[in-house]
Amino acid sequence: MTIEDCSTTVLVNYLNNKSYIFLSPSSLESYVPSSSSITSFRYWTSLVRKTVLLHTVISTVPLVASEANDYVNMLVCAFFVALTPIWIIIARRTPSTREVLYSGWEPVIIAMAISREVLYSGWEPVIIAMAISSVGGLILDKTVSDPNFAGMAVFTPVINGVGGNLVAVQASRISTYLHMTGLPGAEPQANRPKCLNPCSAFFGSGLNSRSARVLFLLVVPGHLVFLYTISSMQGGHTTLTSVFVAFYMTAALLQVLILLYMADWMVHWMWGRGMDPDNFSIPYLTALGDLLGTGFLALSFHILWLIGDRDSDVGD
Numbered sequence: 408m409t410i411e412d413c414s415t416t417v418l419v420n421y422l423n424n425k426s427y428i429f430l431s432p433s434s435l436e437s438y439v440p441s442s443s444s445i446t447s448f449r450y451w452t453s454l455v456r457k458t459v460l461l462h463t464v465i466s467t468v469p470l471v472a473s474e475a476n477d478y479v480n481m482l483v484c485a486f487f488v489a490l491t492p493i494w495i496i497i498a499r500r501t502p503s504t505r506e507v508l509y510s511g512w513e514p515v516i517i518a519m520a521i522s523r524e525v526l527y528s529g530w531e532p533v534i535i536a537m538a539i540s541s542v543g544g545l546i547l548d549k550t551v552s553d554p555n556f557a558g559m560a561v562f563t564p565v566i567n568g569v570g571g572n573l574v575a576v577q578a579s580r581i582s583t584y585l586h587m588t589g590l591p592g593a594e595p596q597a598n599r600p601k602c603l604n605p606c607s608a609f610f611g612s613g614l615n616s617r618s619a620r621v622l623f624l625l626v627v628p629g630h631l632v633f634l635y636t637i638s639s640m641q642g643g644h645t646t647l648t649s650v651f652v653a654f655y656m657t658a659a660l661l662q663v664l665i666l667l668y669m670a671d672w673m674v675h676w677m678w679g680r681g682m683d684p685d686n687f688s689i690p691y692l693t694a695l696g697d698l699l700g701t702g703f704l705a706l707s708f709h710i711l712w713l714i715g716d717r718d719s720d721v722g723d
Contacts, residue, residue: 536694574666658703
């Protein structure tokens with residue numbers, strides 16, 4: 408296929424009425440411009456063909472070179488970094504960009520000063536959450552390396568994504584409720600026990616308990632939609648048996664049940680110690696959701712294999 412046959416749109420300057428039209432290369436031959444726009448038509452056609460050719464060369468040469476030499480990508484990056492002083496000089500000489508070059512860093516520095524607490528102490532939950540998620544990744548890698556459980560890779564993002572989103576919503580709701588009552592460090596409920604009863608977290612009369620019940624009830628219909636989608640796409644399982652759905656739903660419900668309880672306890676625990684739960688609790692909870700979801704799902708696949716739900720259902 409030649410460059411002329413590429414399905415690239417061509418911009419033609421219509422000089423007669425000062426308007427613009429879009430033509431495909433296949434229609435260039437059949438299009439007959441007016442006498443006053445023949446020269447412009449030919450100019451734009453040639454320009455677009457040269458542009459397509461230039462893009463093809465630029466995208467092909469580095470790809471071919473990188474396959475033969477591993478250092479080509481680093482050289483390309485170093486080349487563009489070396490051009491930075493040139494762009495700075497050009498920006499300084501241009502009046503419209505000189506002001507941005509000199510004063511454009513002010514909002515960035517002010518934002519960093521405002522969020523210096525997050526800058527100094529915000530790395531702790533991120534690093535710990537990465538470590539927790541890495542354990543879940545090891546469980547997933549160990550499980551899917553067995554051909555009998557390779558189908559687990561399709562369901563892992565679903566169960567972890569649903570659980571992480573639900574617990575993030577609950578943690579944000581509880582944190583917002585606490586922010587409405589005061590500042591971090593002040594416990595709004597003086598008689599609240601340090602170790603919360605799971606029944607109180609789900610069956611209490613407070614707003615947080617009601618939201619926990621609603622989020623917990625969303626697990627089954629949400630996962631049923633995803634399971635139907637996976638089944639329609641023939642991914643992971645060729646057939647969703649009732650036994651598999653039962654074990655999968657049990658794992659998902661148990662994951663969300665633990666996460667919602669942990670969210671209620673962790674948000675209040677961090678609030679009582681002067682930490683903003685919005686910055687600290689969600690990384691821990693989502694990482695814990697990845698660990699629990701991957702662990703429960705791997706356990707379910709192993710149990711299904713032991714009880715005989717295998718071959719065309721497990722591992723395809």
